[in-house]
Amino acid sequence: MRYLCGLGIIWAQIAFDKTEHDFGNIVEGPSAVYTFTFRNTGDKPVRLTSVKASCGCTTPSWTQEEVPPGGTGVVQASYDTRGRPGPFIKTITVQHSASETPVVLTIRGNVQSSTDPANKYKEVDGSLGWAKRRESFGVVKSTESPTLTFEVKNIWQQPVEFIGAVDLKPMYRISFSPQILAPGQEGKVMITLDGKAARAAGWKHQSGFYDIIRIRTTDVSGAEKELVVMGSFEIVYSPEELAKAPKAVFPDTIFDAGEVLDGAMVERRFVVRNEGKSDLIIESVRASCGCTAVEPAERVLKPGQSTEIIARFDARGRSGFQHKTITVETNDPLRSRQILHLVANVISTNAFAPEGKVPLSTPSSGY
Numbered sequence: 339m340r341y342l343c344g345l346g347i348i349w350a351q352i353a354f355d356k357t358e359h360d361f362g363n364i365v366e367g368p369s370a371v372y373t374f375t376f377r378n379t380g381d382k383p384v385r386l387t388s389v390k391a392s393c394g395c396t397t398p399s400w401t402q403e404e405v406p407p408g409g410t411g412v413v414q415a416s417y418d419t420r421g422r423p424g425p426f427i428k429t430i431t432v433q434h435s436a437s438e439t440p441v442v443l444t445i446r447g448n449v450q451s452s453t454d455p456a457n458k459y460k461e462v463d464g465s466l467g468w469a470k471r472r473e474s475f476g477v478v479k480s481t482e483s484p485t486l487t488f489e490v491k492n493i494w495q496q497p498v499e500f501i502g503a504v505d506l507k508p509m510y511r512i513s514f515s516p517q518i519l520a521p522g523q524e525g526k527v528m529i530t531l532d533g534k535a536a537r538a539a540g541w542k543h544q545s546g547f548y549d550i551i552r553i554r555t556t557d558v559s560g561a562e563k564e565l566v567v568m569g570s571f572e573i574v575y576s577p578e579e580l581a582k583a584p585k586a587v588f589p590d591t592i593f594d595a596g597e598v599l600d601g602a603m604v605e606r607r608f609v610v611r612n613e614g615k616s617d618l619i620i621e622s623v624r625a626s627c628g629c630t631a632v633e634p635a636e637r638v639l640k641p642g643q644s645t646e647i648i649a650r651f652d653a654r655g656r657s658g659f660q661h662k663t664i665t666v667e668t669n670d671p672l673r674s675r676q677i678l679h680l681v682a683n684v685i686s687t688n689a690f691a692p693e694g695k696v697p698l699s700t701p702s703s704g705y
Contacts, residue, residue: 351380352405352436354443359415361447362522365493367462368559370417372495374443378405380436388433388440389413396428396445415445423451458489464559465494466519475569480533480541488527488565492519496558500527504552504562509536512551527553529567536571542667543573543674575671584641585614586670588678595651595682604651608678610666612639619669623647626663630680634666649680657686 354376361370378384383404391398395418401411415430430443450457459467469489478484492498500514511530519525529551541547551565575583593606612618618639623632636645649664664678 351378352376352384352411352434352441353379354441357441358444358446361417361445361495363448363450364419365457365459365462365467366419366421366423366449366451367467368419368464368494370419370445370447370449370495371414372445373412373414375410375412376405377410378407378436381407382436383407384411384434384436386411386413386432386434388431390431391415392429392431395422396430398430400432413443415443417445417447419449423449425449459491459493462493463563464557465492465496465498466555466557466563467491467493471564472566472568475531475567477570477572478531478533478536480537480571480573482533483530485528485530486567488529489524490519490527491524492521494557494559495521497521497556499556501554501556504554506551507539507549509533509539509541510549510551510567512553527565529565531567531569533571537573541571541573543575543671544570545674546570573671580671582615583671584612584616584618584639584669586618586666586668586673586676587611587613588666588676591676592679593649593681595680597683597685598653600653600655600657600684600686602653602684604653604680604682606649606680607646608649608664609644609646610639610676611644612641614670615641617641618643620645620647620666621669622665622667624665625649626665630662630664632664647678649678651680651682653682653684656684659683 354374359372364370383406385404386400389398389400397416398413400413405411413430413432417426417428425448427444427446432441432443458469461468461471471488473486473488475484475486497518497520499518503512506512509532511532513528515526548568551567553563555561555563588608588610590608595604598604620634620637623634625632630649630651632647632649634645634647639645647666651662660682662680666676666678667674
């Protein structure tokens, strides 16, 4: 379009940097987005008057205000890949004040199904596809520092940078290779667990762990990513440590109360003795359910000292076979967790026959 002004002619024109974009192979899940840029190459302000996609699966957005001479504007195309595996070609028709002839922009690509066995990076989070995001260290000893490797791919059209971990616990270290993933590039996130640091932080012998590692990135589709690591921890004690350690000994760990009537109170006093060389600390005592009350008489036992852990089971409202447990945790390095068992067969008072006899069999309940 041209405008007559005195003796001169003023042209209004726009020129796109490119009118076609090929996404190549992309993973189903995140929308495929590309931004077309244009410049006003004329001497008159230009406005985009209409931008329409060829189908509803493609959503356009564009510069709404006038673009002055020499200025730039954009038309962004977003293709929804969800549920649309396979090749695609979509167009966006752009009409503007510089000409009655529209500009046609084209996007194309091939969407790979997220369930395709050939697609290694099935777990999609924003611009990143992960081979897996949960992994186990297995058994980690306090003298070891194993590393887990998480494979990742940038399935988007813009670079993504790994900035670092968020509130990382002191026993973990994290590294990235490479730090910045180019579009389509594969990389690795390595998480190392320092067994010595875990012990210093108070991790117990033969304890389990489950941690969420949060990572900050530059992904515009969601900057924070999460990886899950788990496993069990074992402390390797030196002979000198074991020689000086406390030792928790329970002469009995199982009590069978036999048959008890509904409404009865069953009590058992479990004895624990410190047969070690330093103070034994009873750190916690937990019952398997509210119907079993426990209370240690002493929390700290000197070498050679004993105490009782009292377990009480209220049989009211119960019937059939009952199995309750009490978990005792101490600072014994080799036996930090002991399980005490209390079992009983509760006979409901409603189960008595008119003659006052107990039926030959009574119903059983689960654990």
